[in-house]
Amino acid sequence: MPKVLISDKMDPRAAAIFRERGITVDERPGLSRDELIAIIGDYDGLAIRSATKVTKDVLAAATQMKVVGRAGIGVDNVDIPAASARGVVVMNTPFGNSITTAEHAIALMFALARQLPEADASTQAGKWEKNRFMGVELTAKTLGLIGCGNIGSIVADRAIGLKMKVIAFDPFLSVERARELGVEKVTLDELLARADFITLHTPLTDQTRNILSRDNLARTKKGVRIVNCARGGLIDEAALKDALDSGHVAGAALDVFVEEPATASPLFGTPGFVSTPHLGASTSEAQINVAIQVAEQMADYLLTGAVTNALNMPSVSAEDAPRLRPYMALAEKLGSLVGQLAHDALSGISIEVEGAAADLNQKPITGAVLAGLMRVYSDTVNMVNAPFLAKERGLDVREIRHDREGDYHTLLRVSVRTSEGEKSVAGTLFGDSNPRLVELFGIKVEADLAGHMLYVVNEDAPGFIGRIGTALGDAGVNIGTFHLGRRAAGGEAVLLLSLDSGVDETLLAALRGLPGVRKVMALHFG
Numbered sequence: 001m002p003k004v005l006i007s008d009k010m011d012p013r014a015a016a017i018f019r020e021r022g023i024t025v026d027e028r029p030g031l032s033r034d035e036l037i038a039i040i041g042d043y044d045g046l047a048i049r050s051a052t053k054v055t056k057d058v059l060a061a062a063t064q065m066k067v068v069g070r071a072g073i074g075v076d077n078v079d080i081p082a083a084s085a086r087g088v089v090v091m092n093t094p095f096g097n098s099i100t101t102a103e104h105a106i107a108l109m110f111a112l113a114r115q116l117p118e119a120d121a122s123t124q125a126g127k128w129e130k131n132r133f134m135g136v137e138l139t140a141k142t143l144g145l146i147g148c149g150n151i152g153s154i155v156a157d158r159a160i161g162l163k164m165k166v167i168a169f170d171p172f173l174s175v176e177r178a179r180e181l182g183v184e185k186v187t188l189d190e191l192l193a194r195a196d197f198i199t200l201h202t203p204l205t206d207q208t209r210n211i212l213s214r215d216n217l218a219r220t221k222k223g224v225r226i227v228n229c230a231r232g233g234l235i236d237e238a239a240l241k242d243a244l245d246s247g248h249v250a251g252a253a254l255d256v257f258v259e260e261p262a263t264a265s266p267l268f269g270t271p272g273f274v275s276t277p278h279l280g281a282s283t284s285e286a287q288i289n290v291a292i293q294v295a296e297q298m299a300d301y302l303l304t305g306a307v308t309n310a311l312n313m314p315s316v317s318a319e320d321a322p323r324l325r326p327y328m329a330l331a332e333k334l335g336s337l338v339g340q341l342a343h344d345a346l347s348g349i350s351i352e353v354e355g356a357a358a359d360l361n362q363k364p365i366t367g368a369v370l371a372g373l374m375r376v377y378s379d380t381v382n383m384v385n386a387p388f389l390a391k392e393r394g395l396d397v398r399e400i401r402h403d404r405e406g407d408y409h410t411l412l413r414v415s416v417r418t419s420e421g422e423k424s425v426a427g428t429l430f431g432d433s434n435p436r437l438v439e440l441f442g443i444k445v446e447a448d449l450a451g452h453m454l455y456v457v458n459e460d461a462p463g464f465i466g467r468i469g470t471a472l473g474d475a476g477v478n479i480g481t482f483h484l485g486r487r488a489a490g491g492e493a494v495l496l497l498s499l500d501s502g503v504d505e506t507l508l509a510a511l512r513g514l515p516g517v518r519k520v521m522a523l524h525f526g
Contacts, residue, residue: 002066002302003042007031008049010071011291021299037061045298047071048078056082067091069298071290072281075311084312091297091309095150096290097281102154104280105199105229106162108253111274112197112225113138115251139163144195146211147202147230148173148183149378149392155199156183167191170202170393172374174347177394192219197227203378204231214239217249225251229280232256237267244270255280327357327412328368330427330435333449333525334414335372337425337437340523341455345419348396349373356410358401363387366399369414408438443494445485449525452499456511457519460486460493464516468495471514475507492518 003024006015010029018025028039033053040046040062047069048054054068059082068078070092083090111117114135122129143159145152148168156166166183169191178185188211191198198220202208212226212235220226226249228235237258243249244267253274257265260278267273281290300306307313331351338349351366370386381389390397396417408428415424426439427449437447454472458464465482472479478500486493503511503522511520 002044004045004047004298004302005040005043006047007036007052008047008071009051010047010049011288013288014047014071014291014295017292017295018299021303023299023302033058040065045069045302047294047298050074050077052077054078054083059083059086059088062086062088067298067301069294071294072097080312089301089307089313090311091294091301091307092311093290093293093297094309096293097283097286098151098154100283100286101229101280102151102158103283104255104276105151105155105201105227106158108227108229108255108274108276109138109143109197109199109225112227112251112253112272117274138197140165141196142167142194144186144191144198145169145183146188146191146198146200146234148178148181149201149389151230152199152201153181153392155201156181164197167194171346172377172390172393172395174394174396177392180394188216189219192216193221195221195224197225199227200230200234202230202234204233205375205377207376209233210236212236212240214242217243220249222248223250225249225253227253229255232258232260232262237265241266241270241273244272324360324364326429326433326435327360327365327410330412330429331365331368331414332372333435334412334425334427334437335369336375336525337372337440337449337523338414338416338423339373339376341441341521342416342418342420342423346395346416348398348417349390350398350400350413350415352400352402352411352413352415354402354404354406354411354413355408357412358403362399362401365412366397370397373414373416411438413439437496440485440494440496443485443487443492445483445494445496447483447496448481448498450498451480451525452502453523453525454495454497454499454503454511455519455521455523456495456497456517458493458495459516459518460488460490461516464493464514465495467514467516468497468511471507471511472497472499472503475503475510477501477503477507 001022001024004018006025006027008029015025015027037058040058041064044064045067049071054077056079065088067089068083073092073094075090075092078090080090115133119133142165145156145168148170159166160182167186168183169186169188173185175185214236217239240252244252251272255276256278297308351369353362367386370390371381374381374386374389411426411428413424413426415422423441427435427437430436437449480498480500483496508520508522
């Protein structure tokens with residue numbers, strides 16, 4: 001029978017579930033790195049929380065390892081690429097602590113509204129400063145949600161129960177889904193201008209990092225109160241301190257910080273600031289839920305091969321996997337491309353297959369497209385839970401199968417409906433295994449999608465390629481390959497460059513200033 005190691009402190013029900021299913025389990029929390037490496041080779045599964053670091057070295061020693069299960073959401077302590085290279089499935093439990101985190105956000109809203117921490121400290125110091133602590137009501141105030149997925153929608157429900165008006169910014173939230181939740185879908189600028197309270201419920205990605213930047217904080221309503229129980233790095237902490245000191249922001253409560261553990265922060269001691277040590281998931285119910293879920297998921301996989309909430313493996317049968325693998329690689333790259341280039345105000349997506357692809361199970365292909373698309377905004381999305389997340393946000397997903405034969409022996413087309421109209425990309429497989437882009441927003445172009453890339457829309461005119469090549473060369477950025485396409489001679493053209501390194505905002509700004517440039521974006525494909 002399989003053998004599992006629980007290497008972090010976890011609710012005892014997890015071990016009980018493994019034993020009930022006939023799996024041998026050892027509970028060894030607190031192991032050092034060397035101690036873990038010395039014994040990990042004896043185990044088929046590893047159940048962890050946040051303390052154990054599943055590094056490349058640990059995985060190299062885990063010669064029998066089949067699955068790593070994280071009781072919780074974040075998997076920053078797991079080297080997922082190394083796990084994938086060794087055929088180890090990495091699972092998490094993304095929804096086990098949703099209610100707990102949502103309730104903590106509501107609790108911090110109350111703490112800010114009534115200055116509870118300061119009033120408690122003052123009273124216990126023997127003071128009776130009743131007139132000092134004048135609070136505000138939540139009733140009739142406008143709550144702005146940045147992110148309205150699983151946790152955000154729970155916060156919305158609780159806030160509506162408190163008679164608050166709720167507005168939400170979430171590119172994947174449809175108007176119909178917003179209506180079901182009783183919230184108003186708005187742009188980020190609208191939210192900043194209207195919200196009395198702002199809570200953040202989005203993962204940390206390149207698009208969401210410092211979403212409450214100094215500029216965006218300046219655009220908020222004077223007297224706003226801000227709560228972050230999601231991820232450190234969503235708020236510019238230095239700018240937040242300045243906004244608190246100036247009085248523009250009346251209060252802020254952070255459960256998460258850029259650097260954790262946050263033993264020192266410039267925000268500490270700032271009037272109007274409340275902090276907790278990453279307690280979002282710290283309730284007995286949440287700890288029990290994630291422990292039970294991770295044990296059940298790991299046991300199912302070890303005993304039956306069933307896959308749930310895997311971060312590096314789709315839900316695909318053993319028979320279909322070899323045929324589907326290159327198609328899913330193509331699908332994820334096309335979804336990622338669309339997600340990076342046209343991710344705002346999405347209302348729907350269509351996935352069309354024709355030729356050889358039309359003979360396959362389309363569900364895994366759709367899951368791969370959605371995973372690539374939504375990974376722009378979510379660090380926990382995968383091919384298994386992407387369809388659920390899309391449905392949760394009201395994203396209209398359509399699958400279309402064509403029996404016709406086209407210009408390619410197999411073709412996959414991904415089209416998204418946005419506020420600017422429909423945008424479409426298409427790709428094929430060369431040699432039945434190599435994903436290749438063949439069409440980008442109506443322009444024929446052949447390109448591999450890998451590593452660091454640069455997307456440029458420009459006027460088709462002599463000398464342009466030389467100008468952009470010179471600009472990149474002067475910045476020390478080497479071009480690997482370049483791919484060109486245009487609608488017509490002298491019209492709009494598209495340039496896709498693969499680069500040996502990424503480009504920073506300073507270089508992007510310089511490229512946007514070149515004559516003939518209409519748009520420049522940095523892309524990245526894992």
